[in-house]
Amino acid sequence: MKTLENFALNASTQYITVNGITYAYRRFGNKRDIPVIGFQHFTGTLDNWDPAIVNGLAQEREVIIFDNKGVGNSTGETPDNVLDMTKDAVEFIKALGIEKFDVLGFSLGGFIAQYLGTLYKGMVRKIIMVGTAPQGAKVLEGFYDLIAKGSDLDPAELFIYIFFTQSENSRNKGKETLNRLFERTEDRDQQTIEKSVNAQAKAITDWGTLSDINISEIKQPVLIIQGSNDEMMDSDTSYELFKAIPNAVLSYYPDAAHGSFFQYPEMFVKQANDFLNDFN
């Protein structure tokens, strides 16, 4: 990786309180008209955003990452459904005084991205979805089993099991990602508490049974990124997302699982910045 300004290492955690809930967030990068806001995966906190990715995006725009209600250092009770998570996120964003933003939704965050693109059209300029699936995705029936299968692993192995394939190359990229995620040693987030994790797990599983939005109504430009072998979301469902959303670009990365953009951070950053800068 070429040397980027290391915002992810140095940005201090900030707090803002809305309706009695205090949200932890970090905000950094080179200001432009529209910031990109990151919506995080199952259990993930501020410290689970890959520095290679957020630093790469932040060279060309402002990046905001945050802990949603009940996650990491944010207070309150995590809702057990994606719609309420979306409403919480919108409260937080409005509290920052932001009227228009770009979305980077990863996994569970990609579900929120789909609500944002349909129910909060006016606030969203462009959307990037990574490792996610549409409502009704059958694969989510197996979400609890997939998580249970990893429950005996130590944290580093669990991370690689979830986000990378079994190949040596992919596993090595997983170790490199972990090193990047632990480069920051001060002002780290606390881990998401079990009660919140359980609420998120129910929300993810239930996404597979929902049909309360029509993503063909998403009129914003969308960039969909997926790995070849995402067992959690089923890689095929990204092609379904692409076919349903009228103005979407889809890219699949090889020998990659749920963490495709962790594995190819430079390619992802170039595609994402080009998409956010130029694609209409």
Next chain:
Amino acid sequence: MKTLENFALNASTQYITVNGITYAYRRFGNKRDIPVIGFQHFTGTLDNWDPAIVNGLAQEREVIIFDNKGVGNSTGETPDNVLDMTKDAVEFIKALGIEKFDVLGFSLGGFIAQYLGTLYKGMVRKIIMVGTAPQGAKVLEGFYDLIAKGSDLDPAELFIYIFFTQSENSRNKGKETLNRLFERTEDRDQQTIEKSVNAQAKAITDWGTLSDINISEIKQPVLIIQGSNDEMMDSDTSYELFKAIPNAVLSYYPDAAHGSFFQYPEMFVKQANDFLNDFN
């Protein structure tokens, strides 16, 4: 489009004779270690390479385009099968003294790319395939019917019918592409003669019945580009290519047909240059 050095307009047509066959070609761009060689679609000649694309690639590498045997200004009889077309192309490339190259294969040229990646591994560094399909693709049974449906159209409408969707936006991009293709007025190629066109049509149709190579043996990095609505090749078959080739990146472009890269030349050029420069 930003202004690029207009190699496509100014590069003169050159000729080289091998085994009694004279091949027409153009060679231009900023020299680097490995040139990229373009393999053209059904009926296409030197003048069917979109200047926005070849100029964009040529800023960062040397580009070689050529008429294969019996096509455009090249002499000889076009073979009625892709394997012999591949052998002819290799003869031409060796005659130029080139031992290693990158491949840009469009449609029929993407079939040749698949032979090159399996049967001529040692000569090929990286491969880009646009709007193409694997051997055995069922959709090719309908190739003659698809061409017949367009036979009453004038040349400009036929071009748009084949390469673009019915949407106003896509059709407008088709007209812009045509303007680019006709900017060059001197030293143009002659149209491919009917006998060669018929041989190519047989080769394309027969590709749908072949299984003489295994593309999972392609070890080179591959970039696959396809539109959302390619009726000729069936867009779904690019996902099949991606799943079969171990180290492939796949990108689908929205509201686009067989000519996806004509419709998004800037996005394509960035992806292609990044892929050729950096992806391993």
